Amino acid sequence: MIGAIAGDIIGSVYEFEGIKTEDFPLFTENSAFTDDSVLTIATAEKLVKGGDYVALYRKWARKYPAAGYGGRFSGWLQDDSNGPYNSFGNGSAMRVSPVGFALDTLEEVLAEAKKSAEPTHNHPEGIKGAQATAAAIFMARKGATKKKMADYITAKFGYNLEGSVSEIREHYEFDETCQGTVPEAIISFLESRDYEDAVRKAISLGGDADTLACIAGGIAQAFYGGVPESIATQARSILPPDILYVLDIFENKYKL
Numbered sequence: 001m002i003g004a005i006a007g008d009i010i011g012s013v014y015e016f017e018g019i020k021t022e023d024f025p026l027f028t029e030n031s032a033f034t035d036d037s038v039l040t041i042a043t044a045e046k047l048v049k050g051g052d053y054v055a056l057y058r059k060w061a062r063k064y065p066a067a068g069y070g071g072r073f074s075g076w077l078q079d080d081s082n083g084p085y086n087s088f089g090n091g092s093a094m095r096v097s098p099v100g101f102a103l104d105t106l107e108e109v110l111a112e113a114k115k116s117a118e119p120t121h122n123h124p125e126g127i128k129g130a131q132a133t134a135a136a137i138f139m140a141r142k143g144a145t146k147k148k149m150a151d152y153i154t155a156k157f158g159y160n161l162e163g164s165v166s167e168i169r170e171h172y173e174f175d176e177t178c179q180g181t182v183p184e185a186i187i188s189f190l191e192s193r194d195y196e197d198a199v200r201k202a203i204s205l206g207g208d209a210d211t212l213a214c215i216a217g218g219i220a221q222a223f224y225g226g227v228p229e230s231i232a233t234q235a236r237s238i239l240p241p242d243i244l245y246v247l248d249i250f251e252n253k254y255k256l
Contacts, residue, residue, distance in 0.1 A: 001040065001044060001097055001098050001101055001218070001221075001247060001250055001251060001256060002221065002227050002232050002235060002236070002247065002251065002256070003097075003195060003217040003218050003219075003220055003221025003222070003226075003227045004036070004037075004040055004094075004097040004214045004215070004217050004218035004221070005033065005036075005037045005040060005041075005214070005217075005235060005239070005247070006199070006217055006227055006231050006232060006234075006235035007199050007202070007210070007213035007214040007215070007216060007217025007218070008033060008034055008036040008037045008040075008094070008210045008211070008213065008214040008217075009027070009031050009032065009033050009034075009037070009210075009235050009238055010026050010027065010031065010199055010203065010210075010213055010217075010231075010235075011199070011202070011203050011209035011210035011211070011212065011213035011214065012030075012031055012032050012033070012034050012209075012210045013028055013030050013031055013209075014203050014209035014210075015034070015068075015208060015209045015210045015211075016174075018174060018205075018206035018207060018209060019203065019204065019206060019209075020169055020204060020205075020206045021204055022197075022200040022201060022203075022204045024200070024203070026196070026199075026231065026234070027234050031238060032238065033067070033238060033239060033243070034067050034068045034210050035061070035064075035067040035068045035069045035070075035073075035091075035094075036094040036095065036210055036211055036214040037067075037214075037239070037243065038060050038061060038063075038064045038067045038243070039057060039060065039061065039091070039094065039095035040094070040095045040096075040097055040098065040214070041060060041243050041246045041247065042056040042057050042059070042060040042061075042095065043056075043095050043096060043097075043098045043099065043116055044098040044246050044247065044249075044250040045060075045246050046116075047098050047099065047102045047112075047250070048102075048246070048249050048250050048253055053115065053116055053118075053119050054119045057077075057095075057119060057120070058077060058080065061073075061077050062077065063242070070089055070091060070176065072085050072087055072089070072120075073087075073089075073091060073120060076120055084118060084119055084120050084121070084122040085120060085122075086122055086123045086126075087120055087121040087122075087123055087126050088121065088123040088124075088125035088126040088129070088177055088178050088179065089121065089126065089176050089177060089178065090129060090176055090177060090178050090180075090181040090182065090208065090211050090215075091120065091121060091126075092116070092117035092120070092121035092126045092127065092129050092130040092178060093129040093130050093132070093133040093178055093181065093182050093185075093211070093215055094211045094214050094215060095116065095130075096113050096116050096117070096130040096133050096134045097133065097134070097137055097214075097215075097218035098250060099112045099113050099116055099130075099134040099137075100113075100133070100134040100135070100136070100137025100138045100140075100141070100218065100222065101137060101138075101141065101222065101250075101254050101256060102250075102253075102254055103138070106135060106138055106139070109131075109134050109135055109138045110131050110134070110135060112134070113127075113130040113131040113133070113134035113135070114127050114130070114131060116130055117129075117130040117131075121178075125177070125178050125179050126178055128157050128178065128179075129178025129179070129181070129182045130178075131157070132153050132156070132157045132159060132182050132186070133182055133185075133186075133215050133218070133219070135152070135153065135156070136149055136153060136186055136189070136219045136222075137218050137219050137222045138222075139152065140219055140222035140223035141222040141223075146189075146190050146223075149190075150186075150190055153186065159179075159182065159183040159186070160183060161183060161186055161187055161190065163187060164187070164191060165187060165188055165191050165201045165204065165205065168184055168187065168205055169204060169205050169206065172184065172205045172206055172207055173206070173207065174206075174207050174208055175207055175208060176208055176211075180207075181207070181208055181211055181212060181215070182215060184202070184205055184207065184212060185202050185211075185212045185213075185215035185216040185219075186215070186216070186219065188201040188202035188205070188212065188216040189201075189202075189216045189219045189220050189223070192216075192220060194220075194224055194228075195217065195220040195221060195224050195226075195227050195228060195231070196228060196231065198216045198217065198219070198220035199213045199216060199217050199220065201216070202215070202216035202217075221256075226256075
């Protein structure tokens, strides 16, 4: 799970000032965790301690109200009576990585990813984005080849994963939808040679950088067997104690 959070932190600097290069500093004085990390931790807490996704998303987001939530999520957050708002934004995919690491079968992963999305992102594309991300992480940690992962995700979810990072980069713009983020993040992973390369490629697309890198980073952690120690250590140094507490419980339980 640190792979997703580190991706978020690395990408945070470039979220609204997109870059079209893979040559950039991984961490700067402005690097920070965003809503991607906060809600990823909420998902992790649900999986290790139980509870309710709705309550946990609200609990964690209210603890960190300035983490950069989308407008519709912020509205949902203000009133406990608010229900899902049919979103297909990439928020469902950015917070789902713990599901791919925690569960034992692909069927369980798909079902839990759907549950994690539904409190807010109950549009079919919002659910699909969460499921595709979690499935990619699950398959990666179970030893699937990149080809097998790509074939499954294309067949199951209809995402086109045939483009290259360099081709996408030429025309890609900021896009907060699942369908405009998840395939591109997966392609960044598929074309990568290691964790860092996956994150650099995702950010270099010049889009919603923290979320692209969060998704690609989670998959890359699972596939490459971890995150380089220097990157994990730097990312952890930016996280507050309560987030680190849940992160450590989760990673210890699932031996990440």
